[in-house]
Amino acid sequence: MSSSRQVPPKKRKPTATYLKRRKINEESLKSSGTAFIGQVIKFWNSSLWEGVDRIEDYVEKLLHSIFFLGHIHEARLLPNAFFESQAVKDKLETTFQMAFHNYMSPPCQTPFSILLTLAVRLCGHGDEYKIQEHLLSFLGALKLPPKIKGESNYTNYYTLEATVIAVCYNETPGALRPVKYYGASLSCRGERAKRIMINQSCLNVWHDYVSYAVLSFRHDEQGNGISFPGTVKCRAFYRNHQTNCYEDRRPCNNCGDLFSLSNPETDRNDFPYGNCAETECLSNLIFNDEDVRSNMILGIYYKRKT
Ligand SMILES: [Zn+2]
Incomplete structure (x- = not known):
């Protein structure tokens, strides 16, 4: 055995400001x-989600996703942290054992994305406004605290709400009502959580074309974007907290790069590639629409599977 051992670097003492911020973040999540x-439990027990086939699967996924975000949070939160009483927790643990046992493995969607999938299932893909209303009624009932000292502080409050949702569809001539696909931006906070969810999505969730584009930009500023046929339409919305309505929003610069979308914002944002709602909805479209798949233009290095 070697006698020379590396001395571990001394841990720096966390500053008071850091500890205070960490406490606020922990409390907010x-x-x-x-x-x-x-x-979720109230809606599940009410008539609102009645009639949705296998609704328990959604509830289980929602619990698992929230527990996982607690697990990877800088101040690690165990599933127990998310219940008002032990009795509620015990009851749910009996019904949703998987969520409680597998919370350390990454989920395929963030909680808000699962909620959006459920809203689409419930309202039908065609009615965007009904879907938005369902989300708004859920968010309104959460009664999250009002803004704390201005916009920037509110941004730090971990609300689990996706900032943006997006819809896309392939408007083929002759087809009366194209199928609409939806997506939500990543409803997790912090660089680490976002990185974990984006990696998980690239490996196990998104279509290869989308994963490929996202990863190519991560490693190279001149990444390889993908282009959709002109018949594909994509729109994004954000919730205006003042009016409590969803409003149109232009695609960001990252989406402009990834998906060659027209008219993107010119300002750079700090979010990593893959964070946006467009990523999820366009991936769903590619999976489901053969016409789109075969008419896409892929980056120069991508080899289509034959
Ligand atoms: Zn974007």
Whole structure:
């Protein structure tokens, strides 16, 4: 055995500001996660989600996704942290054992994305406004705290809400009502959580074409974007907190790069490639639409599978 051992670097003492911020972040995920789960259980027990086939699968996925975000949070939160009482937790643990046992493995969607999938299932893909209303009624019932000292502080509050949702469809001539596909931006906070969810999505969730584009930009500023046929339409919305309505929003610069979308914002944002709602909805479209798949223009290095 070697006698020379590397001396581990001395741990720096965390500053008071860091500890304070960490405490606020911990509390915000704990309280918004508890509110989110409480609301899921209320909707599940009410007539609102009645009639959805295998609704328990959605509830289980929602619990698992929230527990996982607690697990990877800088101040690690165990599933127990998200319940108002032990009795509620015990009851749910009996019904949703998988969520409680597998919470350390990454889920395929963030909680809000699962909620959006459920809303689409419930309202039908065609009625965007009904879907938005369903989401708004869920969010309104969460009763999250009002803004704390201005916009930037609110941004730090971990609400589990996706900032943006997006819809896309292939408007083929002759087809009366194209199938609409939806997506949500990543409803997790912090660079680490986003990176984990994007990696998981690239490996196990998104269509290869989308994963390829996202990863190519991660490693090279001149990445390889993909282009959709002109018949594909994509729109994004964000919730205006003042009016509590979803409003149109232009695609960001990252989406402009990834998907060659027209008219993107020119300002750079700080979000990693793959964070946006467009990523999820366009991936769903590619999976489901053979016409789109075969008419896409892929980056120069991508080899189509034959
Ligand atoms: Zn974007």
